[in-house]
Amino acid sequence: MPDPTPRPPARATSLRPLALLALVAALPAIASISTADPPAAKGKETLVGGAPLFDKWPANQKPDAVIVFTGQTFGLLQPCGCSRPQTGGLERRAYFIDTLKAKGWPVAGIDLGDLYPEKIAVRDQGRLKYIATMNALREMGYIAVGVGKTDLAGGLDTLLGAYVLQKEQPPYTLAGNAVGLDNKGQVVPRLKRFPVTPGDTRPLIGLTEVADVGAVPVGVAGVVGKALKEEARAEKFDPSIDFDDTGAALKAAVAEFGNAKKKPQLTVLIYQGGSADAQKLAQDFPQFNVILCQATPNAPPPLMPVQVAGKFHPPGQKTLVVEVGHKGQHVGVLGAFKNAAGGLDLKYQLVPMGEEFITPGTDDEARKKNKTLDILETYAKSVKAEIDLAKDYRRDPHPAQIHAQGLNPKVNLTYVGSDACQACHVAEHAQWAKTPHGHALDALENIAKRPSLRQFDGECVKCHVVGFEHQTGYQDEKKTPHLKHVGCESCHGPGSGHVANPKNKQLTELLSLWKQGIVVEAGKPPVKMPDNAFMEKMAKLGPEERGKEALAPAVQLTLNLVGGACMKCHDQDNDPHFDIYKYWPKVNHSGLAPKEGWPAVAPKK
Numbered sequence: 001m002p003d004p005t006p007r008p009p010a011r012a013t014s015l016r017p018l019a020l021l022a023l024v025a026a027l028p029a030i031a032s033i034s035t036a037d038p039p040a041a042k043g044k045e046t047l048v049g050g051a052p053l054f055d056k057w058p059a060n061q062k063p064d065a066v067i068v069f070t071g072q073t074f075g076l077l078q079p080c081g082c083s084r085p086q087t088g089g090l091e092r093r094a095y096f097i098d099t100l101k102a103k104g105w106p107v108a109g110i111d112l113g114d115l116y117p118e119k120i121a122v123r124d125q126g127r128l129k130y131i132a133t134m135n136a137l138r139e140m141g142y143i144a145v146g147v148g149k150t151d152l153a154g155g156l157d158t159l160l161g162a163y164v165l166q167k168e169q170p171p172y173t174l175a176g177n178a179v180g181l182d183n184k185g186q187v188v189p190r191l192k193r194f195p196v197t198p199g200d201t202r203p204l205i206g207l208t209e210v211a212d213v214g215a216v217p218v219g220v221a222g223v224v225g226k227a228l229k230e231e232a233r234a235e236k237f238d239p240s241i242d243f244d245d246t247g248a249a250l251k252a253a254v255a256e257f258g259n260a261k262k263k264p265q266l267t268v269l270i271y272q273g274g275s276a277d278a279q280k281l282a283q284d285f286p287q288f289n290v291i292l293c294q295a296t297p298n299a300p301p302p303l304m305p306v307q308v309a310g311k312f313h314p315p316g317q318k319t320l321v322v323e324v325g326h327k328g329q330h331v332g333v334l335g336a337f338k339n340a341a342g343g344l345d346l347k348y349q350l351v352p353m354g355e356e357f358i359t360p361g362t363d364d365e366a367r368k369k370n371k372t373l374d375i376l377e378t379y380a381k382s383v384k385a386e387i388d389l390a391k392d393y394r395r396d397p398h399p400a401q402i403h404a405q406g407l408n409p410k411v412n413l414t415y416v417g418s419d420a421c422q423a424c425h426v427a428e429h430a431q432w433a434k435t436p437h438g439h440a441l442d443a444l445e446n447i448a449k450r451p452s453l454r455q456f457d458g459e460c461v462k463c464h465v466v467g468f469e470h471q472t473g474y475q476d477e478k479k480t481p482h483l484k485h486v487g488c489e490s491c492h493g494p495g496s497g498h499v500a501n502p503k504n505k506q507l508t509e510l511l512s513l514w515k516q517g518i519v520v521e522a523g524k525p526p527v528k529m530p531d532n533a534f535m536e537k538m539a540k541l542g543p544e545e546r547g548k549e550a551l552a553p554a555v556q557l558t559l560n561l562v563g564g565a566c567m568k569c570h571d572q573d574n575d576p577h578f579d580i581y582k583y584w585p586k587v588n589h590s591g592l593a594p595k596e597g598w599p600a601v602a603p604k605k
């Protein structure tokens with residue numbers, strides 16, 4: 001656990017809400033993508049629950065069919081975050097599936113849905129993520145995907161138009177109880193609302209799909225559960241889409257399996273509902289061998305599926321209710337082994353997508369081996385081509401910009417760039433230039449290679465430049481070259497007012513908004529961060545020992561507020577190791593003022 005705010009301030013202080021907003025409000029968690037992936041950890045064996053993969057599976061029998069279960073990846077094409085280690089990502093999933101195929105196992109995939117991001121700044125980017133995910137799943141041999149809440153919120157028609165309408169191709173979207181609503185509120189049957197388009201054989205949204213996996217015909221059905229149906233109505237994701245009764249759709253699915261040319265030997269239900277509801281369905285529909293359901297919120301995916309043996313189940317048979325967690329961090333692997341009685345024995349293995357599944361080799365070698373890397377590169381190119389960093393992102397005023405509007409006379413604060421500060425703050429600038437902040441955008445250009453072009457992706461750029469989410473902040477390399485990297489104003493806010501008028505106290509104060517909550521006693525010097533010696537001493541202590549170190553309440557509060565400001569970028573996803581005690585000394589630039597103070601007029605060069 002990162003521990004930037006080890007102790008609460010000892011006394012409540014009068015924080016102005018705006019300052020709080022500016023400094024401690026965390027950015028929404030975004031789908032951020034990792035960095036240069038290191039080469040695969042050689043010889044590292046994956047252990048799950050302390051045991052090697054597949055060690056409970058028959059040792060000298062190959063599975064007759066293997067299904068990889070995934071879902072709720074939420075547009076995370078890559079592991080989320082900038083710091084290692086992170087789990088997940090489509091590249092690793094594809095490489096992992098290849099390792100199974102290399103054993104001679106016949107493998108197919110089934111995905112629950114929720115391919116579209118949970119949160120996205122620019123909707124078009126959500127669509128590009130959806131396309132990339134579907135292309136990657138197709139290359140991995142997926143049969144079908146479900147329809148989840150994020151897919152509905154992202155605009156189901158747009159998403160279908162972006163993939164399946166282009167060409168009839170797997171994975172097929174299954175949500176058998178989806179229907180339309182016309183503008184009078186009358187139900188439009190699924191096959192009218194999501195029809196078979198001319199030249200195709202399948203509707204845009206189907207009920208079932210049967211595919212051979214090895215020599216085992218596998219039947220897949222998909223439905224949306226009642227809770228999601230009600231949420232979709234309440235949230236009005238799309239008033240022209242609704243969902244029928246789940247049970248009726250499932251009866252129809254079972255009938256379709258019965259009438260299929262090749263009767264499925266293994267049946268899977270993609271169920272967009274929670275585990276408890278899935279277990280009830282398993283009672284009523286023992287025809288399904290496996291139900292893939294939504295992940296239980298805030299819980300790691302269970303190592304083993306829940307086994308349901310309802311009163312309708314034939315003796316000895318159970319339905320497995322499978323959950324695989326969120327964000328593509330895990331996949332569930334089902335092995336079907338033909339038994340002497342002519343049936344199938346089912347085995348299960350949960351697999352976290354760790355670094356050992358990074359495609360080995362140089363970037364070029366890896367790309368030849370793993371098609372997903374090409375798909376990600378295509379995605380990065382489309383983001384660059386279709387999304388305009390300068391125009392498509394929302395820009396809110398920085399809290400200092402709001403404050404400055406209230407000054408008399410009011411001031412329109414703009415970002416001016418670190419070079420402008422250098423003119424008077426030579427030593428601070430030199431200190432800053434030595435830190436990784438001074439070249440933070442280069443990491444996107446030079447380190448991130450799978451895929452590349454991340455300097456054109458706002459989801460990455462926003463923490464690697466100055467003021468991306470604020471008015472007059474970074475737009476792109478051509479329009480705002482002076483705002484590249486994590487500059488002075490990434491922490492201090494837009495500085496045009498202070499640069500033009502360094503002696504104006506109010507404008508200078510706006511550069512340290514975090515101090516606004518701190519009450520300074522009359523006649524005392526301003527409160528500052530503790531010095532490096534203290535920070536470095538604390539860095540070595542555990543949380544309990546840290547708690548015993550007494551700091552003046554105002555200093556503690558400063559520390560907490562500054563730490564909160566850092567964590568806008570050094571957040572849980574991107575830097576889970578962040579610790580203000582360890583990090584501040586590395587970027588500290590206090591006490592560097594010339595003896596006579598900073599010049600009020602920029603010295604001539």
Ligand code: HEC
Pocket residue numbers: 416417418420421422423424425488489492494495496498499502503504505508511512598599600601602
């Ligand atoms: C023209 C010279 C000049 C420029 C350019 C300049 N500063 Fe300053 N800066 C000063 C002076 C003078 C002070 C001291 C003001 C005072 O004590 O009232 C100061 C004070 C500060 C302080 C407050 C220090 C404290 O005591 O709390 C910060 C922070 C700061 N500057 C940041 C910046 C940043 C960021 C930029 C670029 C956006 C910048 N300065 C550009 C002259 C300048």
Ligand code: HEC
Pocket residue numbers: 027030031032033034035036081082083443444447448454457459460461462463464568569570571574575
């Ligand atoms: C919420 C803020 C945030 C976002 C969004 C973000 N980063 Fe970062 N990034 C950071 C921070 C903080 C660090 C420093 C982490 C550390 O020191 O461990 C970092 C470091 C990096 C590094 C350097 C790692 C190294 O080994 O030197 C790379 C490369 C990188 N990020 C790439 C990306 C890419 C690619 C994206 C978009 C997919 C992205 N970042 C999005 C905050 C962010």
Ligand code: HEC
Pocket residue numbers: 418421422425428429430432437486487488489490491492527528529530558562587589590591592593
């Ligand atoms: C990572 C965030 C961050 C960046 C980047 C940053 N600063 Fe600061 N700066 C701070 C914090 C936090 C303080 C307050 C330190 C304290 O209370 O001792 C500070 C303090 C200062 C001070 C007051 C120093 C003193 O001796 O009291 C000046 C001047 C300053 N910064 C200028 C700059 C300039 C110029 C740049 C860019 C070249 C810059 N800062 C970049 C966070 C940052």
Ligand code: HEC
Pocket residue numbers: 436437439440441442443462463464465486490491562563565566567568569570580582583584586587
């Ligand atoms: C605008 C986003 C942003 C803010 C705010 C920010 N950082 Fe960073 N920081 C980054 C990025 C991005 C990197 C990685 C740069 C790279 O590796 O190229 C980074 C890297 C660092 C590193 C180097 C880490 C390493 O592994 O060597 C330190 C130390 C650091 N930041 C400290 C801080 C502190 C302390 C604060 C708050 C006072 C802060 N940062 C605020 C974005 C930010």
